[in-house]
Amino acid sequence: MRIPMIAALSCVLGLATVPAHAAFSQHTVTVNGHAYPYQVYTPDGKAAAHPPVVLFLHGSGERGSDNKAQMTQGLPPWLAKHPDFQGVVVIPQAPEDKLWRGEVTQAAMKALEDTIKAVDGDRKRIYLTGLSMGGYGAWELLVQYPATFAAAAVICGGIQPDGVDAFKRVYDRRQDPDAFAWVASRMGSTPVWIFHGSDDGSVPVEQSRQMHQALKAIHHEVRYTEYPGIGHGSWLPAYDEPDLWPWMFSHRLGDATKPG
Numbered sequence: 001m002r003i004p005m006i007a008a009l010s011c012v013l014g015l016a017t018v019p020a021h022a023a024f025s026q027h028t029v030t031v032n033g034h035a036y037p038y039q040v041y042t043p044d045g046k047a048a049a050h051p052p053v054v055l056f057l058h059g060s061g062e063r064g065s066d067n068k069a070q071m072t073q074g075l076p077p078w079l080a081k082h083p084d085f086q087g088v089v090v091i092p093q094a095p096e097d098k099l100w101r102g103e104v105t106q107a108a109m110k111a112l113e114d115t116i117k118a119v120d121g122d123r124k125r126i127y128l129t130g131l132s133m134g135g136y137g138a139w140e141l142l143v144q145y146p147a148t149f150a151a152a153a154v155i156c157g158g159i160q161p162d163g164v165d166a167f168k169r170v171y172d173r174r175q176d177p178d179a180f181a182w183v184a185s186r187m188g189s190t191p192v193w194i195f196h197g198s199d200d201g202s203v204p205v206e207q208s209r210q211m212h213q214a215l216k217a218i219h220h221e222v223r224y225t226e227y228p229g230i231g232h233g234s235w236l237p238a239y240d241e242p243d244l245w246p247w248m249f250s251h252r253l254g255d256a257t258k259p260g
Contacts, residue, residue, distance in 0.1 A: 023041055023042050023043065023044055023083065024039050024040065024041050024071070024076070024091075025039065025040050025042070026038075026039050026067050027039065027040060027111070027114075028067075029092075029107050029110045029111045029114060031103055031106050031107045031110060032103060034103065034107075036092060036093070036095075036104070036107035036108075036111070037065060037066075037067035037092070037093050038067070038090060038091055038092035038093060038107075038108075038111040039067060039070070039071060039076075039091045040088065040089065040090055040091070040115055041076070041079050041085075041088065041089040041091065042088050042119065043083070043084070043085060043086055043087070043088075044083065048086065049120070050120055050121065050122040051086070051087060051088050051119060051121055051122065051125075052086075052087045052088070052121070052122055052125035052126070052127060052249055053087065053088045053089075053090065053112065053115060053116050053119070053121040053122070053125070053126050053127070054075075054087050054088070054089045054090065054126075054127045054128070054129060054248075055089075055090050055092075055108065055109075055112045055126070055127070055128050055129070055141075055149075056074065056075045056076070056089055056090065056091050056129055056130065056134070057092070057094075057100050057108065057128075057129070057130030057131075057133075057134030057135075057137045057138055057141075058070040058073065058074060058091070058093070058094070058130075058131070058133070058134050059073060059074070059131050059132030059133045059134055060132060060133040061073070061132075062093070063093065063094045063095060063096050063097070063098065064093060064095070064096055065093070065095060065096070066093075067093055069093065070091055070092070070093040070094075071091065073131070073235070074131045074134075074155075074235045074239065075089065075091070075129060075235075075239055076089075076091055078239040078240070085245070087127075087245075087249070088115060088119050088121060090108075090111050090112050090115045092107060092108040092111045094108075094133075099133060099136070099137065100130070100133065100134060100136065100137025100138075100140060100141075101137070101140065105137065105140065105141065105144070108137075108141075109141075109145070112126070123253065124150060124252040124253040124254060125150055125249065125251075125252055125253070126148060126149055126150060126253065127149055127150055127151055127152065127153075127248050127249075128141060128142070128149040128151075128152040128153075128190075129152060129153040129154070129155070130154060130155065130157060131155040131156055131157070131234075131235040131238075132155070132156050132157065132202065132203060132232065132235075133157075134155075134157070135154045135155050135156055135157015135158065135203070136157045136158055136159075137157075138152055138154045138157055139154060139157060139158075139159060139183055139187075139211070142183075142187040142188075142190055142192070143183055143186045143187050146186065146187050146188030146189075146190065147188055147253070148253075149190050149253070150190070150191075150248075150251045150252050150253040150255070151190060151191045151192070151193075151247070151248045151251040152190055152191070152192045152193070153192070153193045153194075153195065153238070153244060153248060154192060154193075154194050154195070154208075154211075155194075155195040155196070155234055155235045155238045156195065156196050156197065156200055156202070156203050156208070156232055156234045156235065157203065157207070157208070158203050158204070158207030158208065158211075159179050159180055159183055159207060159210075159211065178214070180210045180211050180213070180214035181214045181217070181218075183211070183214070184211070184214040184215045184217070184218055184220060185218065189220070189221070191220075191221035191222065191251055192215065192220070192221070192222050192223070193222070193223040193224075193225070193244065193247060193248075194208045194211060194212050194222065194223065194224045194225070195208070195225050195226075195227070195234050195235070195237075195238035195241075196208035196209075196225075196226050196227070196234055197226070197227045197229075197230030197231050197232065197233070197234035198226055198227060198228050198229060198230065199229055199230060199231050200230075200231055200232045200234065201231055201232060202231075202232040203232065205226065208224070208226070209224075209226075212224040223247070225238070225241070
């Protein structure tokens with residue numbers, strides 16, 4: 001089975017455009033001899049001293065190698081409309097037919113690390129957000145790097161069906177029937193705000209509902225926002241939430257305690 005994504009989602013929803021004056025720069029990172037493109041947003045073209053750094057993972061419709069398609073949905077268009085955003089954002093691009101997994105994930109994390117070094121980012125204020133396929137990837141990264149991100153916003157992502165391969169191998173070995181509880185127990189203490197549309201036809205809203213319940217069950221810091229009548233494009237209202245970035249940036253790595 002495949003993770004339920006719409007490959008041409010950008011075409012369905014309509015491509016957004018990023019104004020030429022926006023403070024984005026293009027870069028490339030190499031992993032195992034393979035080049036992976038990414039872009040970096042900085043406020044007004046330059047970062048303040050020790051800025052917070054955000055890693056953004058795009059959806060399936062923005063994959064490629066042009067270092068442009070990942071700029072058309074979600075956080076990048078929002079940033080273009082909010083040039084006063086006081087954070088640095090790393091925007092990697094996954095290749096065609098690849099998921100946020102394995103070498104692709106390694107490239108994203110290397111792009112994040114290279115950017116942190118380049119802008120002297122505050123390592124206690126590293127944040128994660130992803131939508132759709134990037135939402136699946138965000139849950140993977142939270143498990144793989146439980147002590148890296150100060151907070152995360154996961155939009156219309158999930159864990160099953162098929163599961164995330166890196167997780168599924170463990171489920172099969174452990175015969176663990178509850179994938180959501182397994183993920184919740186292995187992502188450290190990173191606070192998470194989950195978003196989903198009630199009428200999502202690509203990633204079932206039940207994925208986010210169950211992750212929310214699994215995190216609540218272990219007293220993990222979690223917020224959940226479900227948009228009635230909204231389909232797969234729940235990132236549009238999510239990134240417009242006035243409390244999102246104040247909530248994210250209020251967290252520093254080490255502030256939260258590991259849930260028990």
